[in-house]
Amino acid sequence: MTSGGIGRSVSAWAAGAMALFGGEAWANPVPNQMNMTQGVSEWSPYAMHMVALWVCVVIGVIVFGAMFIAMFRFRKSRGAVAEKWAHSTKLEIVWTVVPVIILIFLANLATGGLTTFADTTGADMTIKITGYQWKWRYDYVDYKGKGVDKVGFVSKLEESSDRTRQLKSNLDPDKIQVDGYNTYLLDVDKPLVVPVGVKIRFIIVGGDVIHSWWVPALGWKMDAIPGIANAAWTKIKEPGVYRGQCAELCGQDHGFMPIVVKAVPKAEFEQWLATQEDEAKIQKAAQTAQNAPAPVPQG
Amino acid sequence: MAHAATHDHDHHGAPKGFFQRWVMSTNHKDIGTLYLIFSLTMFFIGGAFAMVIRAELFKPGMQLVQPYFFNEMTTMHALVMIFGAIMPAFVGLANWMVPLMVGAPDMALPRMNNLSFWILPFAFFMLLSTLFMPGGGPAGGWTMYPPLSLQGESVAYVIFAIHLMGISSIMGAINIIATILNMRAPGMDLLKMPVFVWSWLITAFLLIAVMPVLAGAVTMLLTDKYFHTNFFNAAGGGDPVLFQHIFWFFGHPEVYIMILPAFGIISEIIPTFARKPIFGYRAMVFAIASIAFLSFIVWAHHMFAVGLPMGAEIFFMYATMLIAVPTGVKVFNWVSTMWGGSMTFETPMLFSIAFVILFTIGGFSGLMLALAPADFQYHDTYFVVAHFHYVLVTGAAFSIMAAAYYWIPKWSGHMYSETWGKIHFWSSVISVNVLFFPQHFLGLAGMPRRIPDYNVAFANFNMISSIGGFWFGASQLIFLGVIIHCVFFSKKKAADRSWEGAKGLEWTVPSPAPFHTFDVPPVIHDDELAHGNTDH
Ligand code: HEM
Ligand SMILES: [Cu+2]
Ligand SMILES: [Cu+2]
Numbered sequence: 038m039t040s041g042g043i044g045r046s047v048s049a050w051a052a053g054a055m056a057l058f059g060g061e062a063w064a065n066p067v068p069n070q071m072n073m074t075q076g077v078s079e080w081s082p083y084a085m086h087m088v089a090l091w092v093c094v095v096i097g098v099i100v101f102g103a104m105f106i107a108m109f110r111f112r113k114s115r116g117a118v119a120e121k122w123a124h125s126t127k128l129e130i131v132w133t134v135v136p137v138i139i140l141i142f143l144a145n146l147a148t149g150g151l152t153t154f155a156d157t158t159g160a161d162m163t164i165k166i167t168g169y170q171w172k173w174r175y176d177y178v179d180y181k182g183k184g185v186d187k188v189g190f191v192s193k194l195e196e197s198s199d200r201t202r203q204l205k206s207n208l209d210p211d212k213i214q215v216d217g218y219n220t221y222l223l224d225v226d227k228p229l230v231v232p233v234g235v236k237i238r239f240i241i242v243g244g245d246v247i248h249s250w251w252v253p254a255l256g257w258k259m260d261a262i263p264g265i266a267n268a269a270w271t272k273i274k275e276p277g278v279y280r281g282q283c284a285e286l287c288g289q290d291h292g293f294m295p296i297v298v299k300a301v302p303k304a305e306f307e308q309w310l311a312t313q314e315d316e317a318k319i320q321k322a323a324q325t326a327q328n329a330p331a332p333v334p335q336g
Numbered sequence: 337m338a339h340a341a342t343h344d345h346d347h348h349g350a351p352k353g354f355f356q357r358w359v360m361s362t363n364h365k366d367i368g369t370l371y372l373i374f375s376l377t378m379f380f381i382g383g384a385f386a387m388v389i390r391a392e393l394f395k396p397g398m399q400l401v402q403p404y405f406f407n408e409m410t411t412m413h414a415l416v417m418i419f420g421a422i423m424p425a426f427v428g429l430a431n432w433m434v435p436l437m438v439g440a441p442d443m444a445l446p447r448m449n450n451l452s453f454w455i456l457p458f459a460f461f462m463l464l465s466t467l468f469m470p471g472g473g474p475a476g477g478w479t480m481y482p483p484l485s486l487q488g489e490s491v492a493y494v495i496f497a498i499h500l501m502g503i504s505s506i507m508g509a510i511n512i513i514a515t516i517l518n519m520r521a522p523g524m525d526l527l528k529m530p531v532f533v534w535s536w537l538i539t540a541f542l543l544i545a546v547m548p549v550l551a552g553a554v555t556m557l558l559t560d561k562y563f564h565t566n567f568f569n570a571a572g573g574g575d576p577v578l579f580q581h582i583f584w585f586f587g588h589p590e591v592y593i594m595i596l597p598a599f600g601i602i603s604e605i606i607p608t609f610a611r612k613p614i615f616g617y618r619a620m621v622f623a624i625a626s627i628a629f630l631s632f633i634v635w636a637h638h639m640f641a642v643g644l645p646m647g648a649e650i651f652f653m654y655a656t657m658l659i660a661v662p663t664g665v666k667v668f669n670w671v672s673t674m675w676g677g678s679m680t681f682e683t684p685m686l687f688s689i690a691f692v693i694l695f696t697i698g699g700f701s702g703l704m705l706a707l708a709p710a711d712f713q714y715h716d717t718y719f720v721v722a723h724f725h726y727v728l729v730t731g732a733a734f735s736i737m738a739a740a741y742y743w744i745p746k747w748s749g750h751m752y753s754e755t756w757g758k759i760h761f762w763s764s765v766i767s768v769n770v771l772f773f774p775q776h777f778l779g780l781a782g783m784p785r786r787i788p789d790y791n792v793a794f795a796n797f798n799m800i801s802s803i804g805g806f807w808f809g810a811s812q813l814i815f816l817g818v819i820i821h822c823v824f825f826s827k828k829k830a831a832d833r834s835w836e837g838a839k840g841l842e843w844t845v846p847s848p849a850p851f852h853t854f855d856v857p858p859v860i861h862d863d864e865l866a867h868g869n870t871d872h
Contacts, residue, residue, distance in 0.1 A: 066793040070781035073713055082709040089707055093700035100667060101693055107674040108689070111610070112681075119837075120676035123613040132668045133661060140657045143707060148650060150709030155646040202398055202789055210396040210792055219792040221396060241643075246484040247576060249641060249716060253782040257712035260642045262577060263483060264570025267643035284641075284716040284784045286477045288484060289404040292787030 064254050065218065065280045076256040077279065077300070079272040080154055083256070085146050092139060154257065157270045160238035164229070165189075168241075168248030168261035168283065171290035175229045178240070180310060187317040188310065194293045195224040202293060223280040228297035232306035233273045241267040246288060252281030252298055260285055273300040349851045359454070362446035364431045365849060367453050369747070371428025372740075374456060376816070378420030379733075381464070383809050385413035390805035393798050398789050406788035407475035408467065414478035415494075418594065419501045420460055422728065425736045426597040427452075427508045430536045433743065434512060436842040436849065437530045439521025439858045444514035452507035459500035466490035477786060479587070480554070482568040482579050486561045495554045502547040509540035509547075516540075521841075523860035527621070530840055530865070531614060534621045535600030538628045542589045542596070545632075550586040553579060577642055584635035592631040595695075595727060596624055598735030599666060602688050604840070605742050606670055609685035610677030611837035615669045623662035623669075630659045640711045649708045656706040660699065667696050682835070683757035687738035690765045691731060698726030701776065716786075719779025725772045730765075737764075737815065744822055745830030749848030752822035760818055763811040770804030839864060 064077060075083045111117040163178035169191075176189035194202075198221055201208040210221040231237055241250055243261040251258030254277075259269045273279075281296040301309070350366070351357045361367055388409045392400045401409070431449065435442055443449045466473040471489020474480070485491065516537045520529070529537075556579070559565040566572025568579045599620075607614045614620060636644060636652040644652075670692050679685070701723040705711050714720060737760075745751050774797035779785075783794045790798065830847040841864065845853045 066782045066791060068793045069777075069796055070793065071777040073780045074782070082707075082713055085707060086704070086710045086713070089704045089710065093703065097696070097700060100671060100696065104671050104674065104689070104692065107671065107677070108679065108681075111674065111677045111679050113611070113678045114680070117678045119611040119678040121612075122676070123673075124616045124619070125672075128668075128672070129616055129619055129665070133665060136661050136664045140660060143703075144654055144657055147653060147707040147709055150707075151646055151649055151653075154709055154712070155649075204398045204400075204402055206397070208397075221791050222789060223791050243576075246487070247481055251716075251784070253713065257709075258641050258715060259712075262570075262642065264575065265577065265643065281782070282784050282787075286407070286481075286484065286786045288487065289402075289407060289475070291407075292403065292784075292789050 064277050065223070066253075074253050076254050077273055077275050077277065078255045079274065080150075080270075081256045082150055085150055088146060089143060092143065096139075154269075157238050157268045160236045160270055162232070162235050162237045163240060164231070164237060165240045165242070166250055166261065167244045168250065168287070168294075169244040170246060170288050171283075171294040173225075173229075173248075173250070173283075173294065173296060174244070177310065177313075185310065186314050187321065188313040190227050192225045192227045192229060192297070194222070194295055195220075195226050198222050198224060199293070220280070222293060223282070223295050223297070225295055225297045228278070228299040230299045230301060230306060230309050231273065232303045233276050233300045234303060236270055236272045238268060238270050241269065247285050248283050248287045248294070249285035250281075250296060251284040252279050252296055254279040254281075255298070258284045273298075276300050276302055360450070362442075362450055363851060364435050364443045364446070364449065365747075365851065367443075367449050368428045368430075368432030370453050371424050371431060374453070375421050375425035375428060375736075376819075378416050378424070378460065379812070380816075382413050382416035382421055383812065385409045385416065386805065387809050389413065390802040392788055393790070394802040395799060396790060396792050396795050401788070403788045404472065404475055407477075407786070408473045410786055411474045411477055412464070412467065415463065415474075416460070417728075418478065418590070419498075420456075422594045422732050422736070423501075423505065424456060426536075426539070426594070426732075427505075427512075429597065429601070429736070429739050429743075430508075430512050432747065433842060434515055434533055434536060435519065436746075436845065436853060437533050437840055438516060438519065438524050439841050439854050439860070440515055440519035441852065441854050443511050444519055445511045448507050449511055452504045452511065455500050455504040459497045459504065462493055462500070463497035466493045469493075479580075479583060480557065481583075482557060482560065482576055485557060486568075491561050492558065495558045498554050499551055502551050505543050506547050509543035512536055512540045513544075521854065521857040521860060524841075527618070528860070528862070528865055530600070531603035531617070531620050531624075532597070532600030535596045535603075535624050538624050539593050539596045542593050542628055542631070546586040546589045546593075549582060550590075553582040553586065556582075577639070580639050580642060581635065584638045585632075587638065588635045589628075589631045591724075591727070592627060594732045596628065598691070598695075598732050599624060601735045601739045601742075602670065602691050605684050605688045605738055606673050606692075608742075608835050608837045608839070609682060609688075610674045610679050612673060612677035615672035615675075616665075619665055620669055623665045626662045627659060630655060630662070634659065637706055637708075637711070640708045641715045653706060653708045657703065660703050660706075663699055667692060667699070678837075680836075682741075682754060683752075683761055684738045684742035686758065686761045686765075687734050687741065690761070691734045691738065694726055694730030694734070694765075694768075698723055698728075698731055701726065714779060716784055717779035718775040718783045718785055721785050722772050722775035722779060725775070729772070730768055734764075740815075740819070742835075743842075744819070745834035746842060746845075746847050746849055748823045748826075749830055750822050750826035751828040751830050751834070752818050752826065756814060756818045756821070760811060760814040763814060764808060767804050767807035767811055771801055771808050772804070774798075774800050774804075 073083055073086050162180045165176040165178050167174040172191050172193035174191050177185040179185055197213050201210055213221040241259050241261045243263040248261040249258050250261055255271045259267050277300055279298045283291055283294040392406055474488050474490050474494045476485035556567040560567055560569055566574040568574045568576050603614050603620055634652060634656040637656040705714055741757055778794055778797050783790055832847050833843040
């Protein structure tokens, strides 16, 4: 890492540590981030993660605390003499039953989270995602109950990251920035544009091998498997650019197929979609004109 | 006549010729030694691969290797460590110690014992040779998910190697079960056996149950690749997810195969150095058995993100969380064994205490991973990498090191250098945390696993982790040094009962253990047994 990187990182340590305890929301990874993002979607496992983490911390303090007391008090060098007892039914019942109660509490929380996640009904929009070695394809299927006409494109690692990541390129990953944020390996040529405040259903499939579509700010990942159509949903609360990566090993460039979701206000999105549809029409027309044989008389 | 001749021969001690003694060996102690040496060798080879991985991940940008080679390294590292280092080490320990602990003269099936060891070098020669072949080695991850794994050129070699390892494991398991069930000295009732023997008895059943499942899964891969079957090929009506179900039906019990014998080892060592019987012997045995049972019904917790039906996710989540209960019982019982004891802290004890703490940390992250909705974030990130290294390195590998320090006086007849043992311990325990703890942060912050390069935001923790990695790797050279010194150079003779608080039959035979022990079954005195007789 360059010295500039270290300098910048030091100040980020503080932010990272603050965020660990304050529960601040990051949209994208920040230097020295230590905890999961709260995310920007209506569904988020963040709260459950924090509950589980604290449950573990508390149990850890009790168990390790008891161990350290034992190691201090019952040392031979302090003259401790070994006692003879080797079991206690009462204690054994306690430390079977208490964990069960804690687990029931956690299981209850998690079941709630699963149920809401699994409910992909009532979506106002459908997007089909296809994973390929090593890029993503996005097809807009419908929006507000109406089919979308031929809007779809491929999204892959943007060019400057791609040059920098070549073996011994001698190019500096620190230099790849968008608005002061380092986007090395986290930027694409064409992002997925979506509206905020709309429940979006994703249909996720694999085109060749298995991939996994993951944007941490949306709170989940879902495998893209050949021959299987998986479904997941999101409802993004704030406009922004949310970055992620393929999360299932898919071959040599698995590390180089990022995901960028650009969430914009509804009106802006509708405008964007209309332009895309127009472009698709023009393209289609141009193509048919080119490919069409001499017009055959109807009859 | 012939019988009398062999009988005579048996009492002469080890054969003189190198080939005769080591290649033709049917002696449980020599075969145990072979397993342990093999395992240590694989530990260093797998470790070298890990050094390549950590070097490439030292900072952002690709500096050393091509991405494809990086994937070969992650795949080979896992295969070598799991099948070459951890599993053979436990089999080696079983070979050495199970007969000594139950008062048997040898393993029940000594010739098969020879075969099950000598298959392994060939299996690993074949596996490692793929790295030098034109198409390269396997690069689809140790989990070998199709369709990706079928894109490799080395599929046939890898699968054949895995079949050999599986055959070796199954034969080893049969041998251990036969020995424990048939060869115990009179009076060594099942519920008087050391916990280590119990843990291996249960592990051996797990091995026999799941190694054939792995063999089936990889054979289907083979026929999909070369014989036009379509088990896992969606275009031909197959299902790639089917492979994952079969693989993890093997894979989850497999991770317990790598930890149950560790539980056994720790349950021997802590009572010795606490000078107090193991707390709740029966509960310990019962906990191992229930963990083994549960391990068959949790496999899909590795597949929460493949899009299972909600009912399945809920079932596998609940079953996985249940495992925390018997695992907790074990941890609480180890702590209670220490409570009220008279403790000293020799190297085996230090490794055992580190095991209890650090394995428990791995158990905590396991519990978090079991929560399916949270796993949608954790899955396939460095958080999972941190989890399984806490349970496998500071769990399984630390228990093996603890066992090596604990029993090496019995094996070699010499004491190791306590000073250097402690240096090895402290260096390892600090570096391993520098290596793996920051990986929790990386995963939570969003770094996927199995990637050769990453965004600048992940730079610092990766650099810290790599430094810890090199340091941990270097620390293991101390381990090698301590072992070589102990076996060949140490002047300090080990007593028969090498540790003041040690109990169990293995400490009633001379150090080093003679070539043949318990030709005449020993008489069992209950107060000789490690867990004492206060429990019933
Ligand atoms: C309290 C006990 C444990 C629980 C609840 C637990 C839970 C889990 C879960 C849910 C995963 C899947 C994570 C994911 O891929 O998203 C996992 C992965 C893993 N666990 Fe555990 N675990 C436990 C103990 C162990 C032990 C004892 C071992 C081995 C000694 C182990 C080894 C592994 C390995 C190797 C993986 C990763 C496999 C891979 O994807 O390559 N775990 N564990
Ligand atoms: Cu991928
Ligand atoms: Cu598992």
